[in-house]
Amino acid sequence: MKKQSFDNALKRLEEIVEQLESGQLSLEESxxxxxxxxxxxxxxxxxxxxxxxxxxxLVKKLNGDMELLDFQA
Structure with a gap:
């Protein structure tokens, strides 16, 4: 797959879903x-x-100051 942006990839994915849901594609195209x-x-x-x-x-510290913390899932 060529280099692409996340937004463009997501847009293309939405287009594919619409095409598949339309029922207008052949089995091979689907x-x-x-x-x-x-x-x-x-x-x-x-x-x-x-x-x-x-x-x-941004996490509000107990003393009211704001602190920037890295988010780790």
Missing amino acids: LARFEEGVKISIFCQEELRKTDGKVSL
Whole structure:
């Protein structure tokens, strides 16, 4: 799969779902779209995992100050 952005991948995945739900594709086309969708889904999951460690949370400390903490799932 060529390098793409998460947003573009998600948009393409939504298009594939619409095509599959339409019932207008042949069996071969449906299988090809399904395979493409699975690959895109894996790409999106990997991108989310990569960014998971980069997410930061603002946490209000007991004394009222704000503290920036790294979010670790």
